[in-house]
Amino acid sequence: MSRTLIELLGDELPAEALVTDPDVTASYAHDMASFCDAGTPAVVVLPRTVEQVQHVMRTATALRVPVVPQGARTGLSGGANATDGCVVLSLVKMDRILEINPVDRIAVVEPGVINATLSRAVNEKGLYYPPDPSSWEMCTIGGNIGTASGGLCCVKYGVTAEYVLGLDVVLADGRLLSTGRRTAKGVAGYDLTRLFVGSEGSLGVVVRATLALKPQPPQQLVLAAEFASAAAACDAVCKIMEGGHVPSLLELMDRTTVKAVNDMAHMGLPETTEALLLAAFDTPDPAQDLAAVGALCEAAGATQVVPAEDAAESELLLQARRLSLTALEAVKGTTMIDDVCVPRSRLGELLEGVERIADKYALTIGVCAHAGDGNTHPTVCFDAQDADEGRRARESFDEIMALGLELGGTITGEHGVGVLKKEWLARELGPVGVDVQRAVKATFDPLGLLNPGKLF
Amino acid sequence: MSRTLIELLGDELPAEALVTDPDVTASYAHDMASFCDAGTPAVVVLPRTVEQVQHVMRTATALRVPVVPQGARTGLSGGANATDGCVVLSLVKMDRILEINPVDRIAVVEPGVINATLSRAVNEKGLYYPPDPSSWEMCTIGGNIGTASGGLCCVKYGVTAEYVLGLDVVLADGRLLSTGRRTAKGVAGYDLTRLFVGSEGSLGVVVRATLALKPQPPQQLVLAAEFASAAAACDAVCKIMEGGHVPSLLELMDRTTVKAVNDMAHMGLPETTEALLLAAFDTPDPAQDLAAVGALCEAAGATQVVPAEDAAESELLLQARRLSLTALEAVKGTTMIDDVCVPRSRLGELLEGVERIADKYALTIGVCAHAGDGNTHPTVCFDAQDADEGRRARESFDEIMALGLELGGTITGEHGVGVLKKEWLARELGPVGVDVQRAVKATFDPLGLLNPGKLF
Structure with a gap:
């Protein structure tokens, strides 16, 4: 008899990282968007290591089970909503700030770090991490990367995308990809870092990020x-x-x-x-x-x-x-x-x-x-x-x-597409744009397991 | 008897846009890099319109002829070097500045605009286009986009990549793709704009760019x-x-x-x-x-x-x-x-x-x-x-x-990989990185016609 999803996940995940109680898993079903359907997850996984995330993706690929990566679920377009029978992959326990370097002006963090926690930690060293979505006291850096979040600072400092120098990403099949750099500049190969930023967890699971910092400006x-x-x-x-x-x-x-x-x-x-x-x-x-x-x-x-x-x-x-x-x-x-x-x-x-x-x-x-x-x-x-x-x-x-x-604008400046604006994305991108975007999705996730039903 | 490459190109290109004199085409064979082999082009095409570029790519795809996009050939890694029998697609005649908008702080340009020409034009309106590679009096914006060029300004203002908001790109099969936006922010779908920036003409041919501008700073x-x-x-x-x-x-x-x-x-x-x-x-x-x-x-x-x-x-x-x-x-x-x-x-x-x-x-x-x-x-x-x-x-x-x-660095901060650093790119990216980058290349250019032999 073949072993179940939960059993296979349990091979390399401790019991406390696997949540199957339906009352609890239901609380992971959706983010803060209105009018967005959400399914019932089969299980919520709360990994603490990159290897555990790789195990989740390998297992999901082997069993053809969809995976919905999640941060703090403060999103406003249903991008983190569960689909029926999915693995909810919550990154909130991977919440360590691994490094803050004032000479190189970078921080290296896990995806579950809260935006405000990072902001305060770098402030203490005279540095500034600008992206400040209004949910900054709750939302995670991983979630911010998923939607390329903005905030009040953007008119001067730009959005999250402009602060992501490099990423470690677990791919759909469980392989670990490192993109980008720790350096101020770098043009070695295609810019895959930016491809993942704003991809709403549909191309891979961000497990580590190298972020650019600014010096702390004077009080505004x-x-x-x-x-x-x-x-x-x-x-x-x-x-x-x-x-x-x-x-x-x-x-x-x-x-x-x-x-x-x-x-x-x-x-x-x-x-x-x-x-x-x-x-x-x-x-x-x-x-x-x-x-x-x-x-x-x-x-x-x-x-x-x-x-x-x-x-x-x-x-x-x-x-x-x-x-x-x-x-x-x-x-x-x-x-x-x-x-x-x-x-x-x-x-x-x-x-x-x-x-x-x-x-x-x-x-x-x-x-x-x-x-x-x-x-x-x-x-x-x-x-x-x-x-x-x-x-x-x-x-x-x-x-x-x-x-x-x-008026020559876009349907989303900083909240993302999720499920809320799917039909509208096609309208904005046009047929060639949609074709190319779908082809990119298929390249990274040929089985369509990563956050299915979002964006397209 | 089947018609030749030159004949087919001539169907939608005027005679003066097609250069076949071997003495002249030879002068388009390579950029300014040392130690980089260059082949002999079959023809140099100098289009003036997007439609002409589309015709070139459709023809090349139909005949399975490689295409090497070129700007001013001031590159330092052989990224614009010809391959034997290729179409050299020189964008230097598409050199119009289409718009400079001081309220939206953007410029819309064709790829053949010289960096210095754009810089001076925006200066006249109180604006600033920071990227300043040392070849700025000669190099084109299209070439700058191809290699994500830097310059002296980067320590404060970053590289070309940070100024590209949106692109029109002719794909390998001749389709026209629009990426990005005219707006200050936008997260509708994957960031394909940044994927093309620094791709050295290997994913598509940039035929128009919307660039972000800064206000002119005080004299340094x-x-x-x-x-x-x-x-x-x-x-x-x-x-x-x-x-x-x-x-x-x-x-x-x-x-x-x-x-x-x-x-x-x-x-x-x-x-x-x-x-x-x-x-x-x-x-x-x-x-x-x-x-x-x-x-x-x-x-x-x-x-x-x-x-x-x-x-x-x-x-x-x-x-x-x-x-x-x-x-x-x-x-x-x-x-x-x-x-x-x-x-x-x-x-x-x-x-x-x-x-x-x-x-x-x-x-x-x-x-x-x-x-x-x-x-x-x-x-x-x-x-x-x-x-x-x-x-x-x-x-x-x-x-x-x-x-x-x-030392935790990269083989190229701003000059690109071209042919000069191909073996080194693999070393920097590692096997998973190379696999994924090759897969991206195959998605955009399944026949491998765009700037072959570069990067990988």
Whole structure:
């Protein structure tokens, strides 16, 4: 009689690394996305070593069982959702920081390290790991690599992809591949590192990463500017970027978001505010940069410009932005967070379009945006108990993606495709793009076992 | 009777785009690398449109004829060398800058645009395209993309790869693939853009690129520091980087290079100099940064520190560095320029090792280095007429790569693999790496027609 999946996994994994209790495994079934189906895992595996991950992949390949790699499941597109009968491969126990080197400005980490843990550890050595998705206190570096996560820092510092120098990856058949380098530069062969970054666990399982670090910049200083129209705020964004400024943060909240935050946290933001822009600089003389940017905001029609004078005031101004998603969730109980990114010169058109779409579907849609990147998070608020409202929410969500593509943008700036945006990926890539991407997938995972049903 | 390659190409290419005169085609046979074999092309094609490139690839696929894409042939590893009977596909006539957008901070260009032409064009709009290989007045953006070229700017601004947002690529079978985006961020599907960057024309033919731009920084100010030993100069590099400084340039010339430059240009550099370090800052207050870095150099044992006071003085200090390769070429008539990159903390060991290797082979080997990146160009000087010296040059060249790998480095920081370092690529990647890279190559180019014999 052939041995079972669990028995074979147990050959090289300790009992505590194998979770089969259905009540527990069910809690690993999905990430934080709405509207994404999730299956029932056969088993959750929590390896602690590279060899154990290799054993999982060899076993899965031998038995043709799908494997869903997972970090902290804070994703917003269902990219970590289980499929029926799969092995959930949770990397959260591989959570060691193996090295921090201030001369080479690199860190070597296992995939389960929490983003905030790494950020704090490198700070202690005068270094800076910029990527800061809003889930940074919970999400893992492995998960960040899987979706090439962004955050507030990107307008100056870019996304996770720009900080991944090299990877150790367990391939579908269990072989261990090392990509990239520890050096500042290197062009030996194809850039497979970047191929894995953002591949949502569909090409291999990242078990180690060499990350680039920056020196810790000066404390940033924040400015808030209120506008009587979203268009004026977007115009200010264009003026700031065209003016050659390099803010460390450039965020926008629309009227709906400002109101939601006010309603929840009573922050006393003026009810007349149609858009709030937050800009920050971590330069040697941030006050001077804020003065220049403040003047550009006024030229674009800002009704009020409030520069912070110190770190505490800056943090206070950022609170409104940090509370945005929670506040929008409170509006109707459930949200769908979109992630459309457009060229920043088209930001105004996107915001105008979202307002039109909200009217059309009679929905509340709040937009907060990494405005400097043109990366918006139109957030559809709806009552999950109301089937018709749910349907309208999904339709408006899709219409926003269509608008993003029309404006020369992308359906996802930093959240990934997962299952949520599968059909839309094909639309963005076009037939040749899809063919080539599928061919790449087949090269790395000919049996289609790694995170099946995601992306394509 | 079947029609010939030239006839079929002529179906959709004007006569002036097809060069068959053997005297002329011979001039397209190789790039600027030493010790790299080159074959005889059947024809050189100079297309002006994407459709013409597609026609070339369809024809080549139909007839199973190899295609070697070329830019300005300034490469240093034979990556653009012809193979016998190939179509040389020169992209130099596709040289239009299609767009420069200061709000979105992007440029859209054809592959034949000269690096310096683009740099000047964006400067006029207050923008900056950082990649600056030393051939920047001649080399093309397409060629830069092919090898992911670097330059002096990389210690602060990174290599070409970091500026390529999206590509249009003609695939081996003639299909047109669009990758990437115009937006600041985007994670829709696998990062195929980066897969093409540095692929040396072996996966597809880049026919259009969307490039990221930076705002034009302030004029940089340069400091020169002389050291009584290479070890002390490398120690200064480590102290500067560990100290959190972000120089816009951090270059090192060893004793041999300093002497060669002195001999050629009579610059009056002290004959006692064992190593010269050049640091620059393009910050708002570069003099202050230079003072801090100057102090670190002195702490590391610099015998003299000379900060420039203005742009003209800065340019003068940089002259020595710019003349390095020409000066080293003058030593014996021929050079082989290596491109080993090590973690910057191992730079001192590399320089020490190169000196040992020069002694062992009784050769002159000068090192100039992008020290801040750990990217060295040990340059073997030899007499090409002297067979034994040529053999020793090649052996020492290889031994330097072995040393680089031992120190945790890579065989190529920015020049690429081409034919020069094929055997060494396998050594760096290891068997799993080579297998996977070959599989990727086969996915994009199943018939092996694109730049055959390069990389692998």
